[in-house]
Amino acid sequence: MSCRSNLSSWQALEQSAANLKQQKLKSLFAQDDQRFDKFSCQIPGLLFDYSKQLIDEDAFSHLISLVEEVNLDAWRKKMFCGEKINFTEDRAVLHTALRNRSGSSVMVDGEDVMPAVQTELDKIKHFTEKVRSGEWTGYTSKAVKDIVAIGVGGSNLGPQMATEALKAHTDDKLNVHYVSNVDGVQLADVLNKVDPETSLFVISSKTFTTSETMTNANSAVKWFLNSAKSEAAIEKHFVAVSTNLQKTRAFGIADENVFTMWDWVGGRFSLWSAIGLPISLYLGFEVFSDILAGAYEIDEHFKNAPTSQNIPIIMALLSVWNTSFLGYKAQAILPYDQALHMLPAYLQQGEMESNGKSVAFDGRTVEYTTVPLIWGMTGINGQHAFYQYLHQGNNIVPADFIASVKPQKVVDKHHDILLSNFFAQTEAMMAGVDEQQVRKDLAEKGIAQEKVEQLIAHKIHQGNRPTTSMILDTVDAKAVGRLIALYEHKIFCQGILLEICSFDQWGVELGKGLASAIEAELTQDNVHHEHDSSTNGLIAYYKQRR
Template sequence: KTFSEKVRQGLWSGYSGKRITDVVNIGVGGSNLGPQMVTEALDQYSDNSVNVHYVSNVDGTQIANVLRPLNPEKVLFIVSSKTFTTTETMTNARTAMKWLVSSSFDQSAIAQHFVAVSSNKKNAMEFGIAEENIFDMWDWVGGRFSLWSAIGLPIAIDLGFERFIELLEGAHEIDQHFCNTPLAENAPVILALLSVWNCTFLGAQSQAILPYDQTLHMLSAYLQQAEMESNGKSVSWDGDSISYPTVPSIWGELGINGQHAFYQYLHQSNNVVPADFIGSVESVTPVHGHHETLMANFFAQTQALMQGVNETQVRADLKAKGRTQDYIDKVAPHKVHKGNRPTNTILMKRISPRSLGSLIAMYEHKIFVQGIILQICSFDQWGVELGKGLANNIQAELSSGNLNNQHDSSTIGLINFYQSYK
């Protein structure tokens, strides 16, 4: 709280004495998705005393684009990494440090411009960050569940600590609901049971997250990681192979955009895709007539997915419009919607720190319940580690030019093709 308020009030200055105007959060996965999703969703609650930016991609284009317009005298970097060894994050952090030092010509500038959020204080200090500028986090907290911790520092800086507390309070309300409400009325339990039923028993291979609120444009990406990294497993917590499907592929987009892109698939594909429709009664930015149009589509789509329209109804409608019998016979089969496509409707009064905290916590508890039902551990991610190790080895080979022939022929061929164009 003290640090975030210092930054917001201009009491934390850079090496030249100028106040900090921009904060760049460097992290990837849960160290990035959660805070960025929240700050963008709650942008209307920010007083813009500080501009918050996010860098997650190790593709140098992103950090170059973020840094280009910034004044190094006025930038604060938050390096968020639980282990402080994540390759993408540390690469971006080193680039940021070089950019700062080359601008200030003074290594001591780092103390005023870099802070860390990590459970590995030793690594952070070896990187060059002062001990007093390291915010601790528990090493047992997975990144995808960490926005409530010090990982949420950019949220507190952007929105103010009071708003951050409101976010936590909203989550706490759902925590209490989950712990104390009978199962038949327990929202996370109901959502988990529906997901298991649709995926494991009915064979649905994917689930769509469809927010009808512009502020939630990053929600599907956030929930994609939260659910798929948690429950995308094929081994039980006892180490036995699992033969049944566990979690569907999670994907989505703002609902209105989706209507003009992939809703055709939702309505008429042979693959049934359960969907969560998420909306708000009030817009945080009221513009006359817009919200009614938005919500009319919201309710129309869930009705259409549920009811569909059969061929008899289609034929009657076309006949009433004066179409010829030949036209009706030709077109009618294409206009049939089978319906019976499962959807969940989640409505909030409006998007606020408290309601967003509740929404996120509801999905977190849903994920936990799914893991219990499916008998899998929702809190590891061994599938992420294999690729990391291979990437480290290949990077060393790319740097040295000495390719390890122990790779498979496909990988060797791809690397050789890549190097031939350098």
């Protein structure tokens, strides 16, 4: 299999990158008053503007050629049809089947998975209605007031991000709390807020063996039994999302209260499955269904839109362009909407766990940088934290700016003020401020010439900082579904473009295995493993002082 860097489109892009590194975004806008129209797309509910990326029509044409040369269309069809494109684990990649609204079959190993998907959705709906109506009661016949979701990674980040994004739409029937960190502080804080008689715990672990999750779950059930006194009460207060019925039974959870998932659903792509149960319980099944519907709209766009107008493909191309060709090593996610404050953390896992790799399909070490470091936070807070670095640091960090036309909550002119910052920051990062403008501004303020000369270098902004702007109509359930699905398909396209497998996570597994062995050293007597001197010293220091 040939390396991507041997493709003619890749080599053409290397030349385009060399040329554009000498260009200024400000000049590209000055030369073409149609630039926004050429490099932006609109779909229902979303404007996607990438005109402030450092590209021109020539580079964009080569990017489109790269899509064709790597045969992305064939890979896309394989994914949607249930072929096992996660070849290192021999699994299909079918989170899209979980939100399939077409009624069409999706086959895996000769079996249509859609009936099972629909059965599980019906089960989620029925259970949600029982809990939210008060029909489901605890061991003292009281209705549920608090949902405590225990999981980690993909079993936590997706549901928590979505419920945070949409909590403005809650009817306040239930509260939801998330526990992911095995640090006991988080669990203790949640348990201190809830009543065992009115709490429902959702334990999410595909294998029901995940160390962090099961440690928290076992501590939660111990806390619960201090009040309930009877293990028979567990099934009234604990449900699970898992495929391991033997383990869930041993825990005390009734089979009918276990929601399933499948090995063709990766953890970081799983909020569309029963992993999304906390979303449904907190916001109602109709809201959860709308999230699925919004994602399905993007699935259809991704399958059917021409490459030059296909937003997930363009997102992936821009990432590869910025990282592998222009040499930018990081990307910021900057939502100008408080509801989306967990999106950067969610996308960190989605992109970096998927594509943070350096081995090609055939096992070769790739010759180019793959994905960037993903980081960020809400825009206004970021402006007063790290935007100085974005504007004048000597490392250029492309950024995705995300906002909405209509706020979830209208408070005077707050949203106009928020959006004025959104528009101003992308303009400033693109245009910068040159020496001539600095001199003019300082002169108009009456600054002495000597002082002007001292300040010029400090006040110049080079600009040429690439940004993409995404404007949603509003942050509602469908918008959240659309936004997540856009980034999911971007991640898939990145993997194909870069020739790396996006759907395993062997780096994560390595750390888990080592931690398990060390855990035995910390919790059992006379257990010792071979380590380097640093690890030995650290373990000894801890054990002597705990």
